[in-house]
Amino acid sequence: MLTLLYRGPLASCDYDCPYCPFAKRRDNPEQLRADRAALERFTSWVAAQEREISVLFTPWGEGLVRSWYREALVELSRMPQVRKAAIQTNLSGRTAWTERADLAKLALWTTFHPGQVTHERFLARSRELAERGVRHSVGIVGLPEHLPHARRLREELSSSVYLWVNAAEGRVYTDAEAAEWAALDPLFSYSRHPHRTLGLPCRTGHDVVSVDGDGTVTRCHFAKTPLGNLYDGTFRPAPEPPACPNAWCDCHIGYVHFEPLRLYDVFADGVLERIPTLF
Numbered sequence: 001m002l003t004l005l006y007r008g009p010l011a012s013c014d015y016d017c018p019y020c021p022f023a024k025r026r027d028n029p030e031q032l033r034a035d036r037a038a039l040e041r042f043t044s045w046v047a048a049q050e051r052e053i054s055v056l057f058t059p060w061g062e063g064l065v066r067s068w069y070r071e072a073l074v075e076l077s078r079m080p081q082v083r084k085a086a087i088q089t090n091l092s093g094r095t096a097w098t099e100r101a102d103l104a105k106l107a108l109w110t111t112f113h114p115g116q117v118t119h120e121r122f123l124a125r126s127r128e129l130a131e132r133g134v135r136h137s138v139g140i141v142g143l144p145e146h147l148p149h150a151r152r153l154r155e156e157l158s159s160s161v162y163l164w165v166n167a168a169e170g171r172v173y174t175d176a177e178a179a180e181w182a183a184l185d186p187l188f189s190y191s192r193h194p195h196r197t198l199g200l201p202c203r204t205g206h207d208v209v210s211v212d213g214d215g216t217v218t219r220c221h222f223a224k225t226p227l228g229n230l231y232d233g234t235f236r237p238a239p240e241p242p243a244c245p246n247a248w249c250d251c252h253i254g255y256v257h258f259e260p261l262r263l264y265d266v267f268a269d270g271v272l273e274r275i276p277t278l279f
Helices: 027-048 067-077 096-100 119-132 144-156 175-182 190-191 262-269
Strands: 004-009 053-057 082-089 106-111 135-143 163-167 208-212 214-220 225-228
Touching: 004 027, 027 067, 053 067, 067 082, 067 096, 067 106, 096 119, 106 119, 119 135, 119 144, 135 144, 144 163, 144 175, 163 190, 175 190
Parallel strands: 004 053, 004 208, 053 082, 082 106, 106 135, 135 163
Antiparallel strands: 208 214, 214 225
């Protein structure tokens, strides 16, 4: 199976979180048309494949407020060769579109952003997904001011929904602080510290790759050397997990594929939507 982490040109978001490391812009109509065309090209390429494929959309902006991302997820989920169709989202949009998808394949990696949306509104969206049978995780950034919000989320979310916590970028946690977050997310330790990866094997470049809107393939979002192009046939996956070229990896999208951590044993079929097997 080949897993594709797709990130097209879209960069506009309906939120403006101060801690977000992503570059944001207000996409003009021309940029939105280009993003839509790129996504439709990608979806058509997947449709033409015979091998098993999984897809995770990781847009710089918010994809689900755009109709073409919703349609792509529905279409991909219905393709027989697609094993998983997932997206990272702030869950600000409506959820009714999920009724048209194959829920055995659709999954959402959702994030709650206090200050951008009320607790009640976000929780209602999560409950709608649960009622519709949509597989999803819920997460939050581990800032001190977010701890009460995270505790309330864990208390009110369904017990079947995994609550993950991302360590805030650049923040050093004391053991006492880390213990508070680990009480909510038993896997917080993986996010707390960057992982030394240089020269050690990672599945990226082998059975997991990153793809941009032009079809350029790289190992992942953090190893940018081009490996060819998806559309002209120049990309060839490495025969086995190659060594990571970076000194460190501190993002779950990357280190979940890092072989020495053995996180595929922890997440199994929930790697893309960040749901461990215990949920």
